[in-house]
Amino acid sequence: MSSSRIGVLALQGDYEAHLKALARASENAVETIEVRRPADLESIAALIIPGGESTVMGMLLERFGMFELLKSRIANGMPVFATCAGIILLAKNIEASEQTRLGVLDVTVRRNAYGRQVDSFHAPVQTTIPEIGTIDGVFIRAPKIIALGPGVEVLAVYQGDPVMVRQGNIVAATFHPELLPGAPVHRWFIQSF
Amino acid sequence: MEQNFWSSRQSEQWRIKVGLAEMLKGGVIMDVTNAAQAKIAEKAGACAVMALERVPADIRAQGGVARMSDPKIIKEIQDAVSIPVMAKCRIGHFVEAQILEALGVDFIDESEVLTPADDRFHVYKHNFKVPFVCGCRDLGEALRRIGEGAAMIRTKGEAGTGDIIEAVRHMRTVRDEIARLTRLPDEELMTAAKELGAPFELVWEVAKTGKLPVPNFSAGGVATPADAALMMQLGAESVFVGSGIFKSGNPERRATAIVSAVVHYKDPKILAEISEDLGEPMVGIGLDELNENQRIAGRGW
Numbered sequence: 001m002s003s004s005r006i007g008v009l010a011l012q013g014d015y016e017a018h019l020k021a022l023a024r025a026s027e028n029a030v031e032t033i034e035v036r037r038p039a040d041l042e043s044i045a046a047l048i049i050p051g052g053e054s055t056v057m058g059m060l061l062e063r064f065g066m067f068e069l070l071k072s073r074i075a076n077g078m079p080v081f082a083t084c085a086g087i088i089l090l091a092k093n094i095e096a097s098e099q100t101r102l103g104v105l106d107v108t109v110r111r112n113a114y115g116r117q118v119d120s121f122h123a124p125v126q127t128t129i130p131e132i133g134t135i136d137g138v139f140i141r142a143p144k145i146i147a148l149g150p151g152v153e154v155l156a157v158y159q160g161d162p163v164m165v166r167q168g169n170i171v172a173a174t175f176h177p178e179l180l181p182g183a184p185v186h187r188w189f190i191q192s193f
Numbered sequence: 194m195e196q197n198f199w200s201s202r203q204s205e206q207w208r209i210k211v212g213l214a215e216m217l218k219g220g221v222i223m224d225v226t227n228a229a230q231a232k233i234a235e236k237a238g239a240c241a242v243m244a245l246e247r248v249p250a251d252i253r254a255q256g257g258v259a260r261m262s263d264p265k266i267i268k269e270i271q272d273a274v275s276i277p278v279m280a281k282c283r284i285g286h287f288v289e290a291q292i293l294e295a296l297g298v299d300f301i302d303e304s305e306v307l308t309p310a311d312d313r314f315h316v317y318k319h320n321f322k323v324p325f326v327c328g329c330r331d332l333g334e335a336l337r338r339i340g341e342g343a344a345m346i347r348t349k350g351e352a353g354t355g356d357i358i359e360a361v362r363h364m365r366t367v368r369d370e371i372a373r374l375t376r377l378p379d380e381e382l383m384t385a386a387k388e389l390g391a392p393f394e395l396v397w398e399v400a401k402t403g404k405l406p407v408p409n410f411s412a413g414g415v416a417t418p419a420d421a422a423l424m425m426q427l428g429a430e431s432v433f434v435g436s437g438i439f440k441s442g443n444p445e446r447r448a449t450a451i452v453s454a455v456v457h458y459k460d461p462k463i464l465a466e467i468s469e470d471l472g473e474p475m476v477g478i479g480l481d482e483l484n485e486n487q488r489i490a491g492r493g494w
Binding site: 010011012014015016017036053055056060063064084097099111112115117118120121122138140141176179 | 205208209210212213215216217218219220235238239240241275276277294297298299300322323324430452453456457460
């Protein structure tokens with residue numbers, strides 16, 4: 001049990017890309033673990049929720065008895081960084097969907113808001129975080145944040161829509177910083193918590 | 194890592210295609226023939242569905258020419274589920290691929306399971322916005338498909354049999370050939386490329402990185418949770434399941450169990466629990482019961 005171990009939720013999705021990004025960001029200094037069971041979730045100091053399919057992750061959190069535990073760990077202040085599907089899983093409201101969600105992030109999201117895979121795209125994204133600056137945003141079947149609660153701070157905007165937000169211990173992006181060659185967002189996440 | 198590799202010179206569009214393949218990792222992609230099956234697959238935890246006219250076991254049993262699905266069925270499947278929808282086109286049938294792209298499918302499988310439309314050439318996949326997955330039996334075939342623009346590779350196995358032996362053979366072959374390349378000195382790589390029938394630059398990249406530049410999934414013959422976990426332990430990054438689900442006694446339970454097995458593929462205790470009481474598996478055909486001309490993995494050039 002390490003107090004600085006970072007877990008990556010490994011139920012489905014690009015968890016391996018996040019593990020590699022953490023290794024790049026910390027020059028392998030950060031201890032990481034693939035989170036698949038409740039015991040894994042209890043052993044970590046912070047968690048990354050990867051891209052992938054939010055419906056699958058929500059369902060599997062319940063199936064493997066991790067849903068309530070994860071929810072309470074986030075409510076008790078565990079730092080969380082989520083990308084794409086991860087933000088859907090965290091969101092309080094999901095437009096036109098009854099799917100399982102943790103509901104801890106006070107935003108409303110619209111799934112696949114830019115369209116299908118043929119509409120996926122790259123675009124520069126300017127963040128308000130000096131250590132990160134402007135990065136290459138990879139949007140893959142990405143969601144949009146269409147409404148924000150009062151406690152949610154916008155960290156980046158693309159074409160008028162917030163694409164990266166923070167609410168207390170939660171940071172979430174609608175794009176995929178883990179797919180970039182560098183790992184500026186992961187480095188910042190490791191350093192700021 | 195910042196060497197001038199083939200993959201680092203590809204377009205942004207290629208990276209976005211490979212990006213979706215990354216998102217599908219650690220999951221199960223299930224063959225479905227209609228919207229009702231697609232809903233069952235989604236409810237069981239499939240990370241994507243593959244639309245096709247008939248599952249491979251039926252293509253084998255019924256014979257005839259197997260083609261792309263009816264666009265109407267594909268649209269019904271797209272409307273029924275929120276997960277990505279893939280669809281198959283025939284090898285070399287670039288017009289079927291154009292139609293699938295126009296329908297907005299999320300991935301095209303240029304698949305040996307359908308009857309090939311061209312006996313020499315595959316689709317030139319770089320020309321499309323939609324990503325492609327292609328089958329392979331060995332490293333040379335994988336790298337030829339990647340050279341043509343495939344954003345994901347799946348080892349072929351022998352579809353519609355419920356026999357895992359070919360899937361294992363193909364995965365081991367790719368893995369062993371990659372391992373061999375990593376041990377070769379630079380001056381041997383051109384001859385290795387010639388022998389593999391693969392683009393030199395991709396051979397070079399694989400020799401230096403020890404892996405394919407796109408995700409590698411497994412297909413063809415998965416019928417049980419144990420089969421799925423076996424392929425994951427052998428290095429597959431996700432699993433395609435075709436006839437194994439909807440030709441079994443209880444598709445819902447089996448589909449759910451196979452999804453769980455892919456998550457917990459390294460944990461035999463959990464695998465034992467989820468393998469329990471799943472009803473009848475698909476009957477299957479042993480590979481040694483098939484003649485050479487009944488095998489479909491050989492399709493692909």
